[in-house]
Amino acid sequence: MNPFIRADQYQFIKFQTQILINSHATVNDKNVLNAVKSLARDKVSELFSDLEEDQKHLLDPLIDIEDNSKAEEFLEDLKPYVIPFKNVTEQTLKKLFPKAKKLKLPSIVGVDFKEISYLGWDDVGTNRKFLIVPYQNKLIGLSGSFTPIAKKGVCMLCNRHSEVGLFMSEKKGKIQGTFVRRGNYICQDSMKCNENLISLSKLEDFILLLHGKKNE
Helix, strand or coil: CCCCECHHHHHHHHHHHHHHHHHHHHCCCHHHHHHHHHHHHHHHHCCCCCCCHHHHHHHHHHHHCCCHHHHHHHHHHHHHHECCCCCCCHHHHHHHCCCCCCCCCCCCCCCCCCCCCCEEEEECCCCEEEEEEEECCEEEEEEEEEEEEEEEEECCCCCCEEEEEEEEEEEECCCCCCEEEEEEEEECCHHHHHHHCCCCHHHHHHHHHHCCCCCC
8 A cells, every 4th residue: 555645634634643542531421432533534634535445444444542542543544644854955955945145955854754744944044934845746946034923923834832933034025126025823843733733724815925826
């Protein structure tokens, strides 16, 4: 069986396992527990279209999860079937960010490429943030100034309340000599953002926003 689960789908499934664990720890009513199980199963099923029988069989143990040990075992069984993030090299950087001189790959030690939907890092020297994102079956590069803020806010990418900063991208305007700046608040910690990213919809909205195809 080939990998068929995206990283955001894997994070969504992980999120559902935590809901089941919390429910078993706090709810005594069997009818309520059964309803939570059915809802979790239905939500995960809705992530995929036309699942094959062996794929369904792999996901079936979800509703039997009651504690952390069962969740860990279930998630480990799924891991071989998660599609890893595409390989990124120095040549990839040159292609995606041709104007960024001497740009280096971020440290990827300890990064689980089956648990990230995008690769993001900061260039402290220039106060810029760089993102590599799969979009329409290819990798694209997003870069912009990044200004952390002191208070927590909602990240546009993962839609969670977290430590955020203002990401702003500058593009040439339609009139010669003018520039258009677009952006929004996103997580300071890209790895934590990936852990919370359980759908690609907000990430895709962010891409459209930066390219001027979506209203803020």
